Amino acid sequence: MPEIKPVNLENWRELAKLKVREDQKNFVAQNVYSIAEAQFGADYEGHWDLYPFGIYDGEEPVGFLMYGYNFPHPRTQAFIIRLMVDENQQGRGYGRFGMEKMLEIFRADSRIRSVGISYEPENEVAKGLYARLGFVETGEMQDGEMLAVLKLR
Ligand SMILES: CC(C)(COP(=O)(O)OP(=O)(O)OC[C@H]1O[C@@H](n2cnc3c(N)ncnc32)[C@H](O)[C@@H]1OP(=O)(O)O)[C@@H](O)C(=O)NCCC(=O)NCCS
Numbered sequence: 001m002p003e004i005k006p007v008n009l010e011n012w013r014e015l016a017k018l019k020v021r022e023d024q025k026n027f028v029a030q031n032v033y034s035i036a037e038a039q040f041g042a043d044y045e046g047h048w049d050l051y052p053f054g055i056y057d058g059e060e061p062v063g064f065l066m067y068g069y070n071f072p073h074p075r076t077q078a079f080i081i082r083l084m085v086d087e088n089q090q091g092r093g094y095g096r097f098g099m100e101k102m103l104e105i106f107r108a109d110s111r112i113r114s115v116g117i118s119y120e121p122e123n124e125v126a127k128g129l130y131a132r133l134g135f136v137e138t139g140e141m142q143d144g145e146m147l148a149v150l151k152l153r
Helices: 012-016 022-027 031-040 094-107 124-132
Strands: 003-006 049-057 060-069 078-085 114-119 136-142 145-151
Touching: 012 031, 012 060, 031 049, 031 060, 031 078, 049 078, 049 094, 060 094, 078 094, 094 114, 094 124, 114 124, 124 145
Parallel strands: 078 114
Antiparallel strands: 003 049, 049 060, 060 078, 114 145, 136 145
């Protein structure tokens, strides 16, 4: 059974080594960049508290995810900022596991009414995965990406 583990002093280097396929590089920032953002901040429509995690199968790092909270935000109080699975580990359910784990965490928090996510218009695998989990496209673009929202409550 996979699990997620917070990024820390011991594991950030091994998570920074994970990478997507060459043709997917445009879909997601490098993990080391996300880890730097988590330390020093990112400005997406106000302040977000960022939570980066590794996706692990046992001791083996297989992917990375990061979400953010901005509870006063009028539309999406949580945002899934990054999700990636290493090029050698894709198609084994880890991406879906990471998504379901985040949604479980958000569902348990009554401050979160809606969750946002965005993706490149040509990222069909991500788009399909998110749609099957209930995310609905708003029709708006955010920094060149399609914005989709899942209403939890
Ligand atoms: C998108 C990504 C995170 C999915 O992770 P994954 O572990 O490969 O995907 P999973 O094995 O969990 O499969 C998730 C779903 O996508 C489908 N899927 C996976 N690979 C697919 C492919 N190549 N073609 C079509 N469908 C595919 C699976 O059937 C599964 O469907 P389900 O929702 O019915 O269960 C991964 O492909 C990735 O890292 N891509 C590059 C980075 C990226 O695009 N990140 C998202 C940025 S918004």
